[in-house]
Amino acid sequence: MFDAAVAAALPARVVAPHLPAPAKGRTVVIGAGKASAAMARAVEDAWQGDLEGIVVTRYGHAVPCRRIEIVEAAHPVPDAAAERAAARMLDMVRPLGPDDLVIALISGGGSSLLSLPAPGLTLADKQAINRALLRSGAAIGEMNCVRKHLSAIKGGRLAAAAYPARVLTLVISDVPGNDPATVASGPTIADPTSFAEARAILAKYRITEPESVLRLLDQGADETPKPGDPRLAHATSVMIATPQMALEAAAEIACQAGIAPLILGEAIEGEAREVARVMAGIARQVVLHGQPVPSPCVLISGGETSVTVRGNGSGGRNVEFLLALAVELDGLADVFALAADTDGIDGMEAVAGAIVTPDTLARARTLGIDPRARLDQNDCHPIFAALHDQVVTGPTLTNVNDFRAILILPRNKGP
Template sequence: MSPAALLREMFAQAVATALPARSLPDFLPAPPQGRTVVIGAGKAAASMAQVVEAHWPGPLTGLVVTRTGHGAACSRIRVVEAGHPLPDADGLAAAAAIFDMVGGLTADDLVLFLASGGGSALLALPAPGISLADKRAVGAALLGSGAAIADINCVRKHLSSIKGGRLAAAAFPARFVTLAISDVPGDDPSTIASGPGIADPTSFADARAVLDRRAIKAPDAVRRHLADAHDETPKPGDPRLARAETFIVATPLASLLAAARWAEGQGLRTLVLGDSIEGEAREVAKVMAGIALSARRHGQPLAPPLAILSGGETTVTVRGSGRGGRNAEFLLALALALDGAPDIHAIACDTDGIDGSEDNAGAILTPDSLTRARALGLDPAARLDDNDAYGFFAALNDLVVTGPTRTNVNDFRAILIR
């Protein structure tokens, strides 16, 4: 099997392990005496809803919101497609409808909340006095600032009427069960989709600190709201969350380990560096290049044939005007750091099938990527400076395009040393 085929199949194994059809059914609770209301938000929301419908033994109603193009046919649960990574009017309407659906429930009722990556942007119900335009402005600034997802979602929670435990509080006294596919480093359930059903350990002061640290010039309404801080998110021990439970049904680590097992079956040694790697994509690439070169030259930490696997969520501080995506940027920086070293190939893809806001999941790197690019008149370093990794790999015909996978356990990276 060619190096590219090996890498693509490792990625496929990682995605397959996280698909709701495989991961979700065992976590479904018993039906309640009363009503079952299924709600959800995220890139996997529609496929998760399909699985619930297929396995649920009794009546149910519901609504889930997913990214445009990530929908799936459901017969009893309404599926709404909305904007991501920035919220739009469709997401706003869906969030308002979901909030209304959980009102007036009783202790005999059950709310199933299907959470997955992307839910923060898709479930947009701004706090009083804040407009959708305000939230979009802050979100765009944060996404381009290089902020970690936990910091971005801290701010989102404190500009919301629905996130950070507020949805479960509104559903009380009904039982509120969150079934989550994790896309965040460390699998912190309060960060996945900004935790609408989970107590929030962060504060208004934390949100203000994130904006200050990243020098975000937020709209006046946002600054006033965060400074007022009179309506804090529900905290651990809040009685309104006494009947809220959370189960993580799929994780980045499980997908990495599945890919590793498959690779070992192909005769490769494997080294899983972790599922929670964060930092600037180009800086992470330099570290990964050093490990790969050490393995090739010295057989340390392991000798080839070797697959080095990692997950997490890198960030990109946008300074250029090109088309990017954090996985493509990682690979372009990796190419420069490896400088054409032979026998080293790599893949980096987002398991949701979308690298940032582009139409690719990621890309493939080969030992001759820089040589082929320069033959086409491309300057790899200049492309990286312009955050144009998408354009770089598109010119080489090395983009990985899968379309929406309808799951999301964050980034998957594999470096193959033969």
């Protein structure tokens, strides 16, 4: 099911049907995100005519291209390579005219990969604020609101720089609600948020430094382009892959296996352990009462949970969800679960996610591991590594956010 979810959003499958006719003038490809290099390759394979450009992707996610330059940079905390790539993109699109076409390839992860500090800020400032936001438990929309207002390229600024050229943005969504203004902080999409909102988000999570960031947000100068801005009159966007597409592909696999799928939602947010508590309650209701659907069934969901890191661990929202789920289920028979990020990386680890079985807690304790203590420390990756229950895919070259499946078999008939 996880493989099917990933395959449904692969650029080789979803990019070509949405490409426009060649422009009279130049065609320039730009892009950012974990899938951007694979998207660039898909454009090259399908494109008839001249082509040039540059895209930036995460280290290890590059795909060889012939005419589009691929740059690798750091994620989730930006580095100098991301800063240089963003500056080069602006320089590339600024001279374009009304007969030219910009194809922007945008996918999740682009916020840190397309990082050009606003005037008055340094890369170190942006790195510090990114780290603070990642540890705060802020939702992805909140993080991207802040990022837009600290950037010289996000929040529609890239499309504004390309005016009067036509800008077509192809988006692979990794955000709840599939708002193109939120994916990669919307570098080519009008931004409805404000400096005041960004400042309020930092206050909400008690982020009080760097001082230069707070000062810039308080000043509120040079607001991002808003809906109706004439510089974005020639900019359009198309959502070419979404979490819902991935969930439906997984559901089809379940149906083929004689398992009833129940899609709970494509945009589930909240603290990973709290989402796990709710999911465990639903699973227990199925086991004990056959509701809301009798077993054998699978509860499928997507979205992006968050982890407020209070302990010494490295976080990882999928493994935290899974360990919290295991703790809540407490060995309930016939319930199995997988949670993994469709990009192949759960947080800062080179692991997509993991699998939970009814004996996960018992096996962990046999190894001398206290699951509840590890959960309290946000230190879940080592448990699944020790149990050999990690899901390791390597970079999948797409990103439609997290995939969660809870498989419930008929009682006393587990494998």
